[in-house]
Every structure is written in structure tokens, then in C-alpha cells.
Amino acid sequence: MPQQEPGTAQRFIHYMEAENHTGASQFLLLGLSNDPILQPLLFGVFLSMYLITVLGNLLIILAASSDSHLHTPMYFFLSNLSFVDICLTSSTVPKMLVNLQTQNQGISYAECLAQVYFFNIFLGMDNFLLTVMAYDRFVAICHPLNYTVIMNPWLCGLLVLMSWIIMFWVALIHVLLMKELTFSIGTEIPHFFCELTEMLKVASSDSLINNIFLYVVTALLGVFPVIGILFSYSHIVSSLLKMSSSVRRYKPFSTCGSHLCVVSLFYGTGFAVHLSSAVTHSSQSSTMASVMYTVVTPMLNPFIYSLRNKDVKGALGRLLSRAAFFP
Numbered sequence: 001m002p003q004q005e006p007g008t009a010q011r012f013i014h015y016m017e018a019e020n021h022t023g024a025s026q027f028l029l030l031g032l033s034n035d036p037i038l039q040p041l042l043f044g045v046f047l048s049m050y051l052i053t054v055l056g057n058l059l060i061i062l063a064a065s066s067d068s069h070l071h072t073p074m075y076f077f078l079s080n081l082s083f084v085d086i087c088l089t090s091s092t093v094p095k096m097l098v099n100l101q102t103q104n105q106g107i108s109y110a111e112c113l114a115q116v117y118f119f120n121i122f123l124g125m126d127n128f129l130l131t132v133m134a135y136d137r138f139v140a141i142c143h144p145l146n147y148t149v150i151m152n153p154w155l156c157g158l159l160v161l162m163s164w165i166i167m168f169w170v171a172l173i174h175v176l177l178m179k180e181l182t183f184s185i186g187t188e189i190p191h192f193f194c195e196l197t198e199m200l201k202v203a204s205s206d207s208l209i210n211n212i213f214l215y216v217v218t219a220l221l222g223v224f225p226v227i228g229i230l231f232s233y234s235h236i237v238s239s240l241l242k243m244s245s246s247v248r249r250y251k252p253f254s255t256c257g258s259h260l261c262v263v264s265l266f267y268g269t270g271f272a273v274h275l276s277s278a279v280t281h282s283s284q285s286s287t288m289a290s291v292m293y294t295v296v297t298p299m300l301n302p303f304i305y306s307l308r309n310k311d312v313k314g315a316l317g318r319l320l321s322r323a324a325f326f327p
Helices: 004-021 039-066 073-090 092-100 109-142 144-150 153-178 196-202 208-242 245-279 283-307 310-325
Strands: 026-029 106-108
Touching: 004 245, 026 092, 026 109, 039 073, 039 092, 039 283, 039 310, 073 092, 073 109, 073 310, 092 106, 106 109, 106 283, 109 144, 109 153, 109 196, 109 208, 109 245, 153 196, 153 208, 196 208, 208 245, 245 283
Parallel strands: none
Antiparallel strands: 026 106
């Protein structure tokens, strides 16, 4: 009998660890700082950034949809990008704000899976839309006579729809694979949201299949779009340099410059996240880098497109004027 007690205890521990597959399980999000003095400051900063992100991107959507001058493929994709940026930030920041306000680091297993699912969808959509926008600029500048024929409404809608379908399935597979993992009770996640790579690091069971799928998806959906963007802009720069008039170059340079700024922010901060986690193995540095592409970049995108684009500034001015006259 004495020899059977350890086995019984081990079976009980194993059973308790397996219970994290239910919605009753809780994880602990360690967030950006455990210092109680900094909690109100972090709450104020991130609440302000979130509101600016939502308001700025919403204005871009309203301006593009209400102004007939912006009913073009480029601004159709920009409106979709603004919508996705709102959703991307909303998938992580509100939960962090609630945790900061209530001084509670807990997040349920179901909420965590939902964050992984929606965050990956919207992050992947950002990736696809930036690639499609680069292709749109390539056709507009390198094949201007065929632009309206190539970038017709049917193709634009199909490109966006296919992007959504691909990301829905990729994110779903991530979640289904993650449901097969086990986690210890009270698992701590050194992040301010349930980020997939961090979840795989803290799993109690073997996550080899999850990591393989993650690396394959990152290679296919990360490397190829970057190659596509570089290919598009190499031809765009070549075409712009061939233009004799500097006046003719100005508008293409302006629209392409805005897009390149957003691309640099998105991929630069994303690369910084993976580099910091691979080189320093510091969860804090990885978390701070994640703040850039999950919060800061979506907040800056409307400013980048509006400040460098006369069409958007004009549309925003007309939109605000109408709002002032008809409160």
C-alpha cells in the first residue's frame, strides 16, 4: 500500500495539469511592469493610444468611403488596413486595460485562445494588405494605361476576401494545435497578451508540431510577401527614375513614401520582436518590441497616410467641415 500512494499522487497531479483544457483554467499575464506605482501611468498611456488609434483609423475609413475622389483601389485597401488596425489593437489592449484597472493579471483559457485566434488573423491581414497595396502601386506606376483594367473592383474584392479566408484557416489551425497542449495551473505568461510564441514556451507538453507549423507559416506568409514588396518597389523606383519631370514624380513618391513608412514600421518592429527573443532571450525586451507593432504602428498609420497625402488631407477636411455644419 505505501508504494501505491506516490503513484496516486502523480496521477492526481497529471489530472490537474490536464484540466487546463477547460474554460475554468487561468493564466497570469505579467504585463509590462509589476510596479504598482506605474500601473496608473501605464493605464493612462495605453488608453490614450488606444483611443487615438480607433479615432484616427475610423476617420480614414469615413473619409475614404464618403469622398468620391478616394473611391479608388488604393484607398479601398487603405480603408481595409485601417479597419484591421482597429481590430488588431482591440484584440489585445482592452484586456490589458481591464487588468491594469482591476489589478488582476488573470485571463481565462478560453479568452487566451480567443486572443491567439483573433490576433493572428488581424496580424496576418496587416501583412497581406501591405503586400497588396505594394502591388497596387506597382501597377499604377509601372502600367498606368492598364491600371483600371487590372485593378478592377472584382480583383480588389477577391484579393481582400482571399486574404481573410487564408488567415481564418491559419489562425484556426494554430488554435486547434494549441488546444492539444497542456499547461500547469497558474501558468505565468511574460507578456501583456496571449502571444502565440510565448504560449508555446510556457506549455508543459511537447510543442514540436506547433513550432513546426508556426515556422512554416511564418516562412510562407512572411518571407514571400516581403519578397513581393521588394520586387514591386524595385520596379517602382526604376520607373520613377525614368520620368523626366520632377513634378510627375512628386505624387507617386508621396503615396509610395507613406506606404514604405508603414511597411518599415510593421516589418521592422516585427523583426525586432523575433531578433530580441532569439538573441537576448529576454521576455521584457520582446514585450516592449511587441508594443510597437501591436499598439504604436496602428496608431501612427493614420498620421502617416494623412500628413503625407494631399488627397486624404483634403477628404478629412471636407469630412470635418460637414460634421461642423451638421452636428
